[in-house]
Amino acid sequence: MTPRPATASARSVDEYRDTVAALLAPLADRQDEQVPVPGALGRVLAADVLSPIDLPVFRNSAMDGYAVRAADVAVTPVELPVAGVIAAGRAGPELPAGSALKVMTGAPMPPGADCVIPVEDVQAGPQRIVVERGRGRGEFVREAGTDVRVGALVARAGTVLAPRHIAALAAVGLPTVPVLTRLRAVCLTTGDELRPAGSELAPGQIFNSNGIALAAALRADEVDVVDIAHSTDDPARFIAALHAATAAADVVFTSGGVSKGDFEVVKDVLEPLGGTFGSVAVQPGGPQGYTVVDGVPVLSFPGNPVSTMVSYAVFARPAIRALGGLPPAPTGETTLLTPLRSPAGRRQFLRGLRTDDGVEVIGGPGSHLIAGMAWADVLVDVPAEVTSLGVGAPVRILSL
């Protein structure tokens, strides 16, 4: 018959984020994988990639024109016989003294030639050309290895592969590259009241959005969401769904069933399995829990849709992005454009919309305002000790 204060022994946000990071830390030990270069966009290199070849592979012409000896065109105009044509892709003959070989851009320089006269600088006939402007040794010649040398770094471990990296990896002829394996996650929602999209809702029922929303957040962080599952509040069903999830995933996220109600299936099942459940001094997202089941970390978020999304952004996302080799989600400080109040003792994450002048808090603090959250692009981070802030106050924001 004793009241339970909301913040009795509640952990701080930073403390719980560190706890989650420690829980997920063993996932850093997973194996890398080799993926084909054409499919590697957005993946994160697991090792430095060195060039297996010189690039250019061979000395070649930078222009469509005529390969000559610079000494033969030192005085212009000069007429030279055309001894033949070298197309790209074919090794050419040696350049006879006092003559020219027609070359296409990228074609191998014939032995003996030391510069290229661009086609624009000659008067060309089929058998003979008149060179109107000479060139020095090396002009319009690309020497082998001037782009990259065999053994040189093409891209560094940790690079998030953009098209320009893919281009370089393809150019040095690599069929595959070593990348960090994507984390595999299962999102497991709980609650008898949840129905799939498109259902007719009976009284008291709502649509199940948490699994879909959390999966989208994870996928945006390059996690491989292998399943979006749902369990009723029946403990046997939840346990079965949980073991299926741990069998398929590196990390499992549950939503719902962690609070102080009479039917808290997640807490009721996981606490006896060694789970730690309690309060974090945060709003939304106060009730939190974590467990290791079958060797797999299981993070249990509260079931309110906004609580789930904020819990992911604040507690799990930093570790998930770091484990995936991605930079942290952007944070910053800006100017508050709307006054706000905040409960003492709880750090608040309010939904905000950035403008050129700062950030507006939009919607209310309610953890059920999920539709309103669509209009927010940041979370406004209000420290636990702050109870009100006026227009113009500096506030920290976290990108959604």
Next chain:
Amino acid sequence: MTPRPATASARSVDEYRDTVAALLAPLADRQDEQVPVPGALGRVLAADVLSPIDLPVFRNSAMDGYAVRAADVAVTPVELPVAGVIAAGRAGPELPAGSALKVMTGAPMPPGADCVIPVEDVQAGPQRIVVERGRGRGEFVREAGTDVRVGALVARAGTVLAPRHIAALAAVGLPTVPVLTRLRAVCLTTGDELRPAGSELAPGQIFNSNGIALAAALRADEVDVVDIAHSTDDPARFIAALHAATAAADVVFTSGGVSKGDFEVVKDVLEPLGGTFGSVAVQPGGPQGYTVVDGVPVLSFPGNPVSTMVSYAVFARPAIRALGGLPPAPTGETTLLTPLRSPAGRRQFLRGLRTDDGVEVIGGPGSHLIAGMAWADVLVDVPAEVTSLGVGAPVRILSL
């Protein structure tokens, strides 16, 4: 026997970009498609989405606690009998006068109740509670429709769907949403000298990177690259590959075979089919061509790897992103940290690396320096009339 000046009748960069945009403009008329909400991350809404329901769907409790009449708890402490429990997901009975019904967060408010006493504010026994702090009408009650009303806007046409939008669309129970159909593209490289990754290179051969690189650039812009194809310089093979490409795609990109050499298969085949080939006053990427084949626009880029990538970024990307409903790639102005020279009459796009202080030009201007391009994160845009710029000069940059 007359020389061909490089810039005779060369188009400007802006003019050619507009030409490409006009060529691709008919692709804006494609049909939208419906996709499941869980798979819609990153897609672009084709229409405003309105809520089919009120959210919350029904009046519900914001807390785990006790639904009561505010009038019954106006004076505290007060003892009330507990008439039952309402779990989430079940419609509850009416609240008997002078009593309390236990409610879980999200559970329907029982008719007759007008506020919720949080569990923290009571001393609870199984049959009776002592309420220690009263609440006013509406406290801890979420009214139906306070998040979103039936018929209200959930997300606007043109929204690039982020996790927060997916969350809102799922919460209002939509199984699918209308999105812009992705453009389908084929990348068709040409050149006898090109070999696939992992091959042994014979003299004069190089690895084929353009198709892979261009496909990565297109995929980064949310284009569906349905094939990366290659043709030798044999015209019959190229024609066959081209028709296969136009049958599969909305737009076809070719690389190579557009310059002034003797074996320019792309130009040789497409000019008789009505293709327009010529010079743009730009470096790299001067030789450009476009054709409509089988009703499908075909853009022909030069074959040097850097030329291909710069051609895409400068000429095609603005239209491709606009057609896909994506914002333009970021551009800006910054400070040049390295001096540069540039040929008169040609707009140059040099590879640059941003730092806190400005932009360094890295590598050389050569269109073969594809490995070096991996280290660049922007293109430095040097106007055609500029021949040199010193340290500290303002320069325009275009994100890669």
